[in-house]
Amino acid sequence: MKKKIEQIAKWLGTKTSFKGIxxxxxxxxxxxxxxxxxxxxFRGENVNGHKYVEQAFEAGAAAALWQRDEPNPPENLPLLMVxxxxxxxxxxxxxYRDELSVTVIGITGSNGKTSTKDLVASVLKPYFxxxxxxxxxxxxxxxxxxxxSLDEDTKFAVLEMGMSGFGQxxxxxxxxxxxxxxxxxxxEAHMQDLGSREGIAQAKFEITAGLESHGKLFYDGDEPLLLPFVENFPxxxxxxxxxNNExxxxxxxxxxxxxxxLVSGIIDAAFTIPVLGEHQVKNTLSAILVALEAxxxxxxxxxxxxxxxxxDMRMQIIKTEQGATFINDAYNAAPSSMNAALNFIRETTMKDDKWVxxxxxxxxxxxxxxxxxxLAKNITEDIAGVCLYGPRMKWLYDKMAPSFKGELLWSxxxxxxIVSLLKEKITPDSIILVKGSRGMALEHIxxxxxGQ
Known part of the structure; x- marks a missing residue:
C-alpha cells in the first residue's frame, strides 16, 4: 500500500489538515x-495502543489513527480520527482490495490451512x-x-482464513x-465453540460468501459433511x-x-513434493487445481x-547427526490430523525403528x-515406543498401558x-514422529x- 494520507482519510470518511504525507x-x-x-x-483488556502513538512516530510512523472517544490526542501529529x-x-x-487487480485465493479448513497456503504459493511463485x-x-x-501489505503489482494473493465461531x-x-x-x-478443531462437525462444515463453507461470481471452490470431496453445501453450488x-472426485x-x-x-481426473500426471504424509499430498491437489486455473x-x-x-513443523524432515530422523509435525494437532500422521508412521518403510x-x-x-x-487404535505393535506429553495424554496412557508391549512413557x-528415554533408545535406524497442539511446543523435545 502506497497512499497519500488524504486518500486514506477519504476511505475512512474522515478529514485531515495534513497533505502529501x-x-x-x-x-x-x-x-x-x-x-x-x-x-x-487498539484498545485491549490489558493494553491501550493509544499510549504508544507518540512512540510510533518516533519509530518513523507516517501517520496514525486515533479513536474519537480516547482523550488527549497528541497535538501537531498527523492523526486520523475514527x-x-x-x-x-x-x-x-x-x-484497497477494491483497487487491486490481484487474484485472491482464500483458504480455510480445520487442518492444513498453512501447508496448503505454502503449497499454493510455491506452485505459483516461479511464474508470478x-x-x-x-x-x-x-x-x-x-x-x-x-x-x-500487498504490492499493487502482486498477481496472486494467497490468504489464510481462520475462525473460532460462526460468521467469522x-x-x-x-x-x-x-x-x-x-x-x-x-x-474437530473449535468443537467447543461450534458444537459439532456439522457446525464446523457450515462455518467453513462460509468462505463462499464473498467468492467472486466467476470464482471456483475447491473442496475436500472425501468429506461427506460438505456434500449438502456443494450439491447446489455449481x-x-x-x-x-x-x-468420485474430479x-x-x-x-x-x-x-x-x-x-x-499420481493424480488423475482433470489432469493425469505424476508429481513429487519435498514433504511427507498422505494428508499433505491431498493438500497438494488443491494447489494443482489453482495452478491449472492460472x-x-x-x-x-x-x-x-x-x-x-x-x-516449519509440518511433517518436516529433520535428520540428526547420529542418523535418526525426526518428523516434526508439532505445529498443531486435532484428531483427524493426528490420525493422518499416525497412519504415515505406521505405513512408512523409511526406517524400521518407529517412535511417536x-x-x-x-x-x-x-x-x-x-x-x-x-488414538490408541492407530498405534500398532510395530511402534517401538510411545512418549506422551501433557495432562490430557494421561487418558491415552491409561488406555494403552494394559496392553501395549513397546516402551510407553507419560510426562x-x-x-x-522424554528426551532422556529417546537419547537412551533411538538409533540411526529410528524414525520419530513428533505431533501435538501448538500450546504443547513439542519442538523443544x-x-x-x-544441537539447538
Whole structure:
C-alpha cells in the first residue's frame, strides 16, 4: 500500500489538515513498525495502543489513527480520527482490495490451512508475483493487515482464513473477495465453540460468501459433511482420495526426500513434493487445481512442486547427526490430523525403528477424553515406543498401558523424561514422529538432538 494520507482519510470518511504525507504500510505494533507505516492503536483488556502513538512516530510512523472517544490526542501529529480503530483497519483493507487487480485465493479448513497456503504459493511463485499470509495473520485483524501489505503489482494473493465461531469466515471472505476458495477438510478443531462437525462444515463453507461470481471452490470431496453445501453450488470442484472426485490421487510413496504420487481426473500426471504424509499430498491437489486455473502446464507444476517450501513443523524432515530422523509435525494437532500422521508412521518403510511423541490436542470440547483415547487404535505393535506429553495424554496412557508391549512413557509437564528415554533408545535406524497442539511446543523435545 502506497497512499497519500488524504486518500486514506477519504476511505475512512474522515478529514485531515495534513497533505502529501505518503503512507507505505500499516502496523499495530511499535516493535515491528517500519518507517512510513500507518500506526493503528487498539484498545485491549490489558493494553491501550493509544499510549504508544507518540512512540510510533518516533519509530518513523507516517501517520496514525486515533479513536474519537480516547482523550488527549497528541497535538501537531498527523492523526486520523475514527470511531473504531478495528473497523477502520477493515474498511481500509476493503477499499484497497477494491483497487487491486490481484487474484485472491482464500483458504480455510480445520487442518492444513498453512501447508496448503505454502503449497499454493510455491506452485505459483516461479511464474508470478505472489504474496501470502505471514504467520497466523488469518483473523479479523491479521487478514486486513495482510491485504494492506500487498504490492499493487502482486498477481496472486494467497490468504489464510481462520475462525473460532460462526460468521467469522463469512466476514473475512466478504472482505477479501476471493477468486478461488479452498476448504482443506473438516476436523474437530473449535468443537467447543461450534458444537459439532456439522457446525464446523457450515462455518467453513462460509468462505463462499464473498467468492467472486466467476470464482471456483475447491473442496475436500472425501468429506461427506460438505456434500449438502456443494450439491447446489455449481462452482465447486472436488479433490481427494476417492475415485468420485474430479481430481484424485493414487500410488503415494514416501521417501527420505518427500512424497511421490499420481493424480488423475482433470489432469493425469505424476508429481513429487519435498514433504511427507498422505494428508499433505491431498493438500497438494488443491494447489494443482489453482495452478491449472492460472494456466500453468503439467511440467511447470511438476518443477515448482518439486521445490515447494512449507512452513516449519509440518511433517518436516529433520535428520540428526547420529542418523535418526525426526518428523516434526508439532505445529498443531486435532484428531483427524493426528490420525493422518499416525497412519504415515505406521505405513512408512523409511526406517524400521518407529517412535511417536504425542502432545495434548486442545480445543476439543466435552469429548476431548474420548478423542485422546481413540488414538490408541492407530498405534500398532510395530511402534517401538510411545512418549506422551501433557495432562490430557494421561487418558491415552491409561488406555494403552494394559496392553501395549513397546516402551510407553507419560510426562505431564516436563520434556526431560522424554528426551532422556529417546537419547537412551533411538538409533540411526529410528524414525520419530513428533505431533501435538501448538500450546504443547513439542519442538523443544527435538532441539537436544539437533544441537539447538
Amino acid at each position: 505518503e503512507v507505505t504500510g500499516a502496523s499495530i505494533n511499535t516493535r515491528t513498525l517500519k518507517p512510513g507505516d500507518l500506526f493503528i492503536p 470511531d473504531d480503530c478495528e473497523a477502520a483497519l477493515q474498511e481500509m483493507a476493503r477499499a 508475483k505472489v504474496q501470502k499470509t505471514q504467520g497466523n495473520y488469518n483473523n479479523e485483524i491479521g487478514l486486513p493487515l495482510t491485504i494492506l 469466515i463469512e466476514f473475512l471472505s466478504e472482505l477479501a473477495r476471493p477468486d478461488y476458495a479452498i476448504i482443506t477438510n473438516i476436523g 462452482q465447486a470442484v472436488s479433490f481427494g482420495f476417492d475415485d 481430481l484424485t490421487v493414487t500410488d503415494i510413496k514416501a521417501t527420505e526426500n518427500g512424497s511421490s504420487f 494456466g500453468l502446464s503439467e511440467e511447470d507444476i511438476r518443477k515448482s512442486l518439486k521445490d515447494a517450501a512449507l512452513t 511423541v504425542l502432545g495434548d490436542m486442545l480445543e476439543l470440547g466435552e469429548n476431548e477424553q474420548a478423542y485422546h483415547e481413540a 505431564e509437564d516436563d520434556y526431560a523424561p 527435538i532441539e537436544p538432538f539437533t
